Structures are given as C-alpha cells and as structure tokens.
Amino acid sequence: MDSGDTVFQIEFSNSRQQTEISLSSLHHKTLEFLEHYAKPHLTGKNFAELVGEGSGEVRLARLLAATGFQNDAGGFFAELTRKLSRINGGENASVEVNSVEIPSLLCTALLELMMPGDKFISIKDVAQFENLTNVTVPGSERDMLQEVIDTYPVRLSMHALRQMRVSRAVGYQYAPFVQELDPVGQVNTWIGQFHEGLLEQMYKNRVIFLLNMSCPVYCRFCFRKHKDLRNQPNPTPEDVLRAVEYVRNTPTIKEIVITGGDPFLAKKNMMTAIDGLKEIPHVQTLRLATRCVSYYPHLFYDKDRFWLEYLKMKSIELGMKGKRIELATHFIHPDEVSIQALDIIGELVSNGIPVYVQTPFLKECNDRGPELVRLFSLLRGAGAELHYIYIPCSPIQGNSVYWAPISSGLNVAAHLRAHLSDRVIPRICTATPIGKIDWFSSGWAVEQDESDEHFIWIRTPYTPGFFKDFADNVDAQSVVRQNPEGTLDARFMAEIGDKSCFLGKRSKVSAGDQENHMDSLARFREEALQNQKIACSAVPVGSLRIARPHETRVELDTGGGEQELAYIRDDDRITDVLITSETDAIDRLHEAGLLIEEIRRMRHVNAVRLRSVKFNYDPGIYTGAVISRLARLNSLNADSPLRLEIETQFLHSKEIIADHGELASRLRRHGVTVYSNIPLLHGVNDTASEIQKTAYTLRSLGIEFHHLYVAGHPIQRFWSRTHPIDIPDVSDIASRVRMEGSGREIPRYIIMTELGEVDFGLTSRLFRRNGGLAAVLLPYDLEY
Ligand code: SF4
Known part of the structure; x- marks a missing residue:
C-alpha cells in the first residue's frame, strides 16, 4: 500500500467484523481478473460483452462507465466493497453495481483481499459460525444449531467461506442447518465389504485404502460427519504397509482407490501407499480421491506446490512401470468451480494425470439440469472427465433435505443428453448396499x-x-x-x-444363438477405413462438409472452409467440433490444424475431436512429429480452453495390442485423451465375455471406452438387419462389465438415430412396431 493510497474501512453487516483494504490492491486484483478471465464461460456472456476485448485497463474503463463511475475507480470500489460486506450467500447472493451484475468469480477474487487466508477452521459454536459467514441465526434456532454443531462437526476452509458469501449453492453444501437433527435415515449405508484395517473391498478387482479419517471441510450430505466414522484413529504407515502386502498377495486386484476423509492430509501414509503399490506388478491404476480441488485448492499450492509436483513426479515413475495415477474429485454445482480448481485440473491432465469428477445429486442444488450442463462444460474445458452422478446422495441420518426422488435424477439424464456434449455425460448410478448399478443397463x-x-x-x-x-x-x-x-x-x-x-x-433369459461371424471382421475393418464420416445431420446445415448430429456438436470435414466455420461461429450452443475425413483426420492433420486455429477463436467451442480409425489399424501414422503437433493443438487452461481428443474405433478385443497402449500413454502425457466407440455386432462382439474383455483391455492400456453402440451405427444399419442383436444381451453385457470391471471401464450404451443419440433404457423406451423395434427418444421433442 503506498502512502497516498486510499484505504477503505469495511465492516461486514451481520458479523460486525472489521477490516481495511487499499484501493490499489482492489484495483490491481480487478485488472488482473478482467485481463485474463473476463471470458463468457467464466463470467457469463453479458458481462464478457460489456467489458469487451482488450487489456485489463481498457476493460475496467468500460466497466466503470457501464456502472456510472466513469473515471472514478474509487467510487466504484467503495460501492462494490460495501455490497460485498453485506452478502452472506442468502437468497440474494448476487452483487450488482448500478444494475450491472458483478461475476461471482470476480467477487471471490476481491473477497480474497477482504477475507484473506487459506487455512481451514473448525467451528465450535453459533457465534463463531455467524462471524465467519456473515449470517445471523434467528434466536429460535440458536440452541438447535448449537446441537447440530456439537453432534456433527463443522469445518470450513477460507476458500469455501468466500465462495459461500456469493453462492447459496455452496453454502447449502457446507453450512450446518437445524434439520440435520432429523433422525430419519441410516448411519451405515453399505454391507458388501470386506474390512481389514484401513482396507475395504467391495469388488474383486479393486480395493479402497482409507488413509485419513477427517476432511478439511465437512460436506453436510456425507456420512463422514458421523462421529463413529470421523473419530476412528488414523492408520499408521505400518498399517499402510500391511494393506500393501494384502494387495501384493491378491493378484485379482488391479486398482486401488486411495481415499479417506482426505488422504492428502496424511502425507506419510499417502507416500508410503504410493511407493509400496507402484512396485506390485499386477497393480494397474491408483485412484487418489480428494475434494480439495473444489473446496481447498490451497492444498495443491501449499509448500511450493508440493502435491502438484509430487503427483507429476510419481506419475512419471508409475508410467515407467506401465501404471497410472488418476485423481478423483467431487464437484456438485458450477459455483464451486474456481480459477484455482481449473488451473489444478488443467495442470494435472496436461502432465498425464487424468482427473475424473463424481457428482452427488442434491435436491434444490443440482437437480434440474442446467446447473449440471454448466458445471460439466466448465470442467471439461480444463480436461476433466465426468464419471458418475450419484442418484440420490447417500440416505444417511441428518441429510434428508438433500434427497431427491430417483425419477428426478433420470429426468436430468434426458436433459443432459439433449444439451450437453456426449463426451461430458457421466454415468447415472446408484450406490446400493452391495455395489453400484448403472440405471437401466446393469x-x-x-x-x-x-x-x-x-x-x-x-x-x-x-x-x-x-x-x-x-x-x-x-x-x-x-x-x-x-x-x-x-x-x-x-x-x-x-x-x-x-x-x-x-x-x-x-x-x-436363455442365451440367444451363438453364431460366429468373425470372418466378417476384415470386411468391417475395410468399411471403417474407407469412410470415417458417420454422422447425419438432425437439421439442415447447407453444406455437405459439415453435419449437425446434436445441439452441442458438429462433424466437420477437413475440407471445410469459411462457410462451415461461419456456421460454427454463429451458433454458441456448439461446444464440440469433431473433425473427420473420409480417410483419417490424422492423414489430413495440416488441414485439421488450420481449422483448429480458427475454431480456437470461437469462445463457445471448448473441445475438438479428431476421428482416427487408423489409431487402431495403422498406429504407425502417429509419428513423433504428429504427436508434437497434436500436443501443440491441445490447450487445457482456465481462460481459453480448447481440449483435443482422439476418437477411434475397435471392433474386437483381438484388435487391441500393446502398441495402442504405448501410443495412448504418449498422447496422455500431453493431456490428449484417446477414446473408443464400438458398435455391437452380432456374431462378432456381442457376448458379455467379449465386451468385458474389450473394456478391461482398453482400460489397462489407458484408452477410454466411450460408447457401445447398441443400434444405429452405420456398420449396424445393414448388418443388424440380418444379424440382429438380442436386446436382453445388452443387460447381460452391462451386468458383466459392471460386476467384473472397474467403474472406469463402463461405456455408455447408446442408440444412434437420425434425430440424435439416446442411452439404451435410460433416455429411450423401446417398443414393437411393424415387426421390428422402435424407440421413443426422451431427450428430444419437436421444440428441441
Ligand atoms: S464428501 Fe468427501 S470431502 Fe466431503 S465430507 Fe465426505 S469424505 Fe469429506
């Protein structure tokens, strides 16, 4: 603060807490935010248009003019800080200055100055809660709220506290409330595990290591708040070594989910587990679970970015042994997505560490659809994979306010299928007492x-x-x-x-016929290689070089030009461009690269996919030069994301060889994901054992199994007429993959139609018509 600087005295309205803050620090923080982050996906379209293009100075000048404070930064910041000192995440959590809504990300950036710090705080009483949150608890509720705090711990990070000021949806997840005293619900919601020390096993091929019993923030919907769980003593490194030994002696275990509480709070245990497990030959993947990316990102930046650098180093060490680290995290509402969270995800994914997101479904928080569309789009741009939506959240004592009926979760699935990129749609699952199921398939x-x-x-x-x-x-x-x-x-x-x-x-169900048509595989391969353009347009687009199979997605031929680019530019619902060529997008990488550079300027597009069947059939075309070019085309960051992915196709497990794994690994080290779609073909790959083998092999090589096409794929349109799939086989396949495999192996079961894709069972209903089957498409109506 220089001596001539203006200093604002700030008193928070409810808590009466006081602080002071300099004009120069507010000015500097705002300039920085406007220069780097005033983009439609982060601030909303209206605000981004209002401040326009240019440097932070230029944008701030426009903001001052629009709010009636032209050339008066002091007046603007006095008014803005006055507003920020009054909010508490209540019904009116948004901040406006003369009718201009200030984006919540800018508000939290300024609150970092007004409420500085990165620690997390255990809250012991109502008065402390009020001071930290700027909330006033009514007299009639004080005793009950104190009882809640005494029964279930309340812990909040400064990061979460700042977000809670500007978002009801964030406060709703972490702030205690009197209905937590309602005894309805369970204390323990599962039974299917084997327990030994810190190790739990619910599935044959994977175990859970519980390395730490507490969390830096307690989510009010989570069983972890129950005393008997959080008060268990933390394991010691010796306990961890015993669990590692169990894994060493159990060759069926391929994946270890390292969790807690938050395992990153138990540094020694975490390091002991990773170093021990990396030496076990049959271990393939370590999945590290933490919610800190969302509510305590400081964990990753603390001590000179210790955990970020450690994870990158361990990822290389594990990679050299053919293994992988993945980070599992939770996000529930878009208001939780901070610049720090996007940076962490982008940095990890760019360094070959996949980050996947799970989302509990909470009534009156993320149960309508649009919030999840925004949440998943933001996370995808940074490189995250969207894994599960849990419907409902665990039905435990004290969280009944969050319970939503199963059918509302299923309705949201249809909304997502209609309005979200197919690459971002998570599996809709329920964690039953004996294991997870995927709705309407397994x-x-x-x-x-x-x-x-x-x-x-x-x-x-x-x-x-x-x-x-x-x-x-x-x-x-x-x-x-x-x-x-x-x-x-x-x-x-x-x-x-x-x-x-x-x-x-x-x-x-009796097993259907067991015909074998493996001799047709070579023919399918030729067909796939000859024409890789498979989408048809659901709407007219005026060009044969572009197709519009979905609201969010176009397929663009590498021969496309200004007309096709203009089509994409003019429709800000398009988030994904799939670049295709009759031969292979990699064969036309020069043309694809030119298109991508143009697409990069379109802020609404956050992902480009290259269709490459040759990834499967001719992986040698991915030379070092090609991989370097792909790496340069991929941008995973908070402010201008444009994620690059490779879409390929395998038809049978015997097509998958070690070379594919090495290639996927080289691409992953640059943050480029490879995923495979597979059409189900009767007599070729339509048995539960074959699809499970394919799923397992793809997973072990680091290739994502995205869609299993049940019907409607061009290869199926002719083959399935004479060699139809037995519909009960789909449930059997889904059941086997779910039971035997990792949850991360499970594809979405998809029917492709000329009006759009739908999920088998989940977002479609099959019925008999004219001697065949027809489908009702739940996501799409005439208005759509
Ligand atoms: S959801 Fe995760 S972070 Fe939240 S309280 Fe439960 S275990 Fe802790």
Missing part, C-alpha cells in the same frame, strides 16, 4: 418394498458367487434377495418418484 428399480414405503428394491448385476472370494454371506443379509434370473436385488432407501420407473423382475 440395474433398475424392481418394486416398492412392501414392509416400508421408504425403501425400494433395486436389481443389481451382482450374484452370490461374486462375493464368495472376499466377503462372507452377503446374500444372506436381510437387505438382499436373489431374484429369478439369479442376480441379487438390494433393498435401498429412496423414493422412486414416478412409479412407472419400476420395471419389475426379469425372468431367467
């Missing part, structure tokens, strides 16, 4: 429980035999029953909402 709602209306029965893919090697008598528990087809149903606490979602029991 599991579904069977019926209401007759004895208690709070429960429903869910069909799962798991069988009694599945658990026999690692968890005793799961099928003998009262919350489990065997159904006529031989799999287990789980009793689950949830409201179904729409009763038509109950699908009933499935009787035992």
Whole structure:
C-alpha cells in the first residue's frame, strides 16, 4: 500500500467484523481478473460483452462507465466493497453495481483481499459460525444449531467461506442447518465389504485404502460427519504397509482407490501407499480421491506446490512401470468451480494425470439440469472427465433435505443428453448396499418394498458367487434377495418418484444363438477405413462438409472452409467440433490444424475431436512429429480452453495390442485423451465375455471406452438387419462389465438415430412396431 493510497474501512453487516483494504490492491486484483478471465464461460456472456476485448485497463474503463463511475475507480470500489460486506450467500447472493451484475468469480477474487487466508477452521459454536459467514441465526434456532454443531462437526476452509458469501449453492453444501437433527435415515449405508484395517473391498478387482479419517471441510450430505466414522484413529504407515502386502498377495486386484476423509492430509501414509503399490506388478491404476480441488485448492499450492509436483513426479515413475495415477474429485454445482480448481485440473491432465469428477445429486442444488450442463462444460474445458452422478446422495441420518426422488435424477439424464456434449455425460448410478448399478443397463428399480414405503428394491448385476472370494454371506443379509434370473436385488432407501420407473423382475433369459461371424471382421475393418464420416445431420446445415448430429456438436470435414466455420461461429450452443475425413483426420492433420486455429477463436467451442480409425489399424501414422503437433493443438487452461481428443474405433478385443497402449500413454502425457466407440455386432462382439474383455483391455492400456453402440451405427444399419442383436444381451453385457470391471471401464450404451443419440433404457423406451423395434427418444421433442 503506498502512502497516498486510499484505504477503505469495511465492516461486514451481520458479523460486525472489521477490516481495511487499499484501493490499489482492489484495483490491481480487478485488472488482473478482467485481463485474463473476463471470458463468457467464466463470467457469463453479458458481462464478457460489456467489458469487451482488450487489456485489463481498457476493460475496467468500460466497466466503470457501464456502472456510472466513469473515471472514478474509487467510487466504484467503495460501492462494490460495501455490497460485498453485506452478502452472506442468502437468497440474494448476487452483487450488482448500478444494475450491472458483478461475476461471482470476480467477487471471490476481491473477497480474497477482504477475507484473506487459506487455512481451514473448525467451528465450535453459533457465534463463531455467524462471524465467519456473515449470517445471523434467528434466536429460535440458536440452541438447535448449537446441537447440530456439537453432534456433527463443522469445518470450513477460507476458500469455501468466500465462495459461500456469493453462492447459496455452496453454502447449502457446507453450512450446518437445524434439520440435520432429523433422525430419519441410516448411519451405515453399505454391507458388501470386506474390512481389514484401513482396507475395504467391495469388488474383486479393486480395493479402497482409507488413509485419513477427517476432511478439511465437512460436506453436510456425507456420512463422514458421523462421529463413529470421523473419530476412528488414523492408520499408521505400518498399517499402510500391511494393506500393501494384502494387495501384493491378491493378484485379482488391479486398482486401488486411495481415499479417506482426505488422504492428502496424511502425507506419510499417502507416500508410503504410493511407493509400496507402484512396485506390485499386477497393480494397474491408483485412484487418489480428494475434494480439495473444489473446496481447498490451497492444498495443491501449499509448500511450493508440493502435491502438484509430487503427483507429476510419481506419475512419471508409475508410467515407467506401465501404471497410472488418476485423481478423483467431487464437484456438485458450477459455483464451486474456481480459477484455482481449473488451473489444478488443467495442470494435472496436461502432465498425464487424468482427473475424473463424481457428482452427488442434491435436491434444490443440482437437480434440474442446467446447473449440471454448466458445471460439466466448465470442467471439461480444463480436461476433466465426468464419471458418475450419484442418484440420490447417500440416505444417511441428518441429510434428508438433500434427497431427491430417483425419477428426478433420470429426468436430468434426458436433459443432459439433449444439451450437453456426449463426451461430458457421466454415468447415472446408484450406490446400493452391495455395489453400484448403472440405471437401466446393469440395474433398475424392481418394486416398492412392501414392509416400508421408504425403501425400494433395486436389481443389481451382482450374484452370490461374486462375493464368495472376499466377503462372507452377503446374500444372506436381510437387505438382499436373489431374484429369478439369479442376480441379487438390494433393498435401498429412496423414493422412486414416478412409479412407472419400476420395471419389475426379469425372468431367467436363455442365451440367444451363438453364431460366429468373425470372418466378417476384415470386411468391417475395410468399411471403417474407407469412410470415417458417420454422422447425419438432425437439421439442415447447407453444406455437405459439415453435419449437425446434436445441439452441442458438429462433424466437420477437413475440407471445410469459411462457410462451415461461419456456421460454427454463429451458433454458441456448439461446444464440440469433431473433425473427420473420409480417410483419417490424422492423414489430413495440416488441414485439421488450420481449422483448429480458427475454431480456437470461437469462445463457445471448448473441445475438438479428431476421428482416427487408423489409431487402431495403422498406429504407425502417429509419428513423433504428429504427436508434437497434436500436443501443440491441445490447450487445457482456465481462460481459453480448447481440449483435443482422439476418437477411434475397435471392433474386437483381438484388435487391441500393446502398441495402442504405448501410443495412448504418449498422447496422455500431453493431456490428449484417446477414446473408443464400438458398435455391437452380432456374431462378432456381442457376448458379455467379449465386451468385458474389450473394456478391461482398453482400460489397462489407458484408452477410454466411450460408447457401445447398441443400434444405429452405420456398420449396424445393414448388418443388424440380418444379424440382429438380442436386446436382453445388452443387460447381460452391462451386468458383466459392471460386476467384473472397474467403474472406469463402463461405456455408455447408446442408440444412434437420425434425430440424435439416446442411452439404451435410460433416455429411450423401446417398443414393437411393424415387426421390428422402435424407440421413443426422451431427450428430444419437436421444440428441441
Ligand atoms: S464428501 Fe468427501 S470431502 Fe466431503 S465430507 Fe465426505 S469424505 Fe469429506
């Protein structure tokens, strides 16, 4: 602060806490924000247009003029800080200066000056809570809220506290509330695990390491707030070594989910686990779970960016042994997405560490659809993969305000399919007491429980035999029953909402015909290589060089030019451009590169995909020069993201060889993801064992299995007429992949139609028509 600087005295309206802040620091912070981050995806279109292009100075001048403070920065900041001192995340959390809404990311940047610090704080009483949040708790609620704080711990980071000031959706997740005293709900929601020390096992191929029992922030919807869980003693490094030994002696374990609480708070345990597991030959992937990316990003920057640098170093070490680190994190609402979070994700992904996101579905927070569209689009630009939406969130005691009916989650799935890039749509799953299911493929709602209306029965893919090697008598528990087809149903606490979602029991299905048409594989390969343009336009686009299969996506031929680019430029709903060529996009990389440089200027597009069937059939075309070029075309960052991905196609597991894994790994080190789509072909790949093998092999080589096309893919349009897929096979395939594989192996089961893609079962309904099957497409109507 220089001696001539103006200093504002600030008093927060409810808490009466006081602070002072210099005009120069506010000015500097705002200039920096406007110069780098005043982009439509971060600030909203209106604000970005209002400040326009140019330097921070130029943009600030426009902002001052628009808010009535032309050439009066002092007046503007006096008014803005006055407004910021009054908000508390209540109903009116937005900040306006003379009718101009100030973006929440700019508000939190300025709150970093007004409420500085990076620590996290345990809250012991109501008065402390009020001081930190600027909230006034009514007299009638004070005693009850104190009881909540005494029963369930409250912990908040300064980062979360700042976000809570400008967002109700953030406060809703972390601030205590009196309804937490409601006893309805469970304390423990699962039974299917084997436990030994810090190790839990619920699936054959993966285990969980619980390295730390507490979190820097407690989410009010999470079971971790219950005392018996958070008060368990933390394991020691010796305990960690014992768990590592168990993994060493159990060759079926391929993946380890390292979690807690937050495992990054137990540094020694984390380092012991990673160093121990990296030496075990059969271990393929370490999945490190933390929510700090969202609510405590400082963790990654602290101590000279220790964890960021450590993860990058370990990723290289594991990569040299053919293994992988992934970071798993949670985001629930777009208001949680900070510049720091986007930077962390972008940096990790650019250095070969995939970051995947899971999202609990919370009533009155993210249960309508548009919030999730915005959330997932923002995260995707930085390089994240969207993995699961959990419907509903765990039904535990004290979180019933967050419970939403199953049917509202399913409705949101249709909204996402209509308005979000197919690459960003997570799997919609429920974590039953014996394991996860994916709605309408590996599991579904069977019926209401007759004895208690709070429960429903869910069909799962798991069988009694599945658990026999690692968890005793799961099928003998009262919350489990065997159904006529031989799999287990789980009793689950949830409201179904729409009763038509109950699908009933499935009787035992006889295996369909076992024809073998492997001799056709070579023909399919030739067809795939000869014409890689597969999309048809759902709407007229006026050019044969561009197709519009979805609201958010176009397929652009490498021969496209100004007319096609103008089409993309003029429609800001388009977020994804898939570049194709009749031969292969990599064969036309020069032309593709020129198009990408033009697309980069279009702020609404945040991903470009290159279709390359030759990734499978001719990986040698990916020379060092090609990979370097692809790396340069990929930009994962907070302010101007343009993510690059390679789309390929495998038809059978025997096509996948080690070279593909090496190539995917080289691309991943530059943050370039490779994913595969696969059409299901009767007699070629339509058995549960074949698809499971393909899923496993792709996962082990670091290639994402994106879509399994059940019907409608060009190769299927002719083949399936004479060699139709048996529809029950799809459930059997989905069940096997879910039961035997990693959750990260599971594809989306898709029907491609001329009006758009839909998920098998989840966003479509099949019915008989004219001797065949037709589908109702739930995401799309005439208005769409
Ligand atoms: S959701 Fe994760 S971060 Fe939040 S309290 Fe639970 S374990 Fe901790």
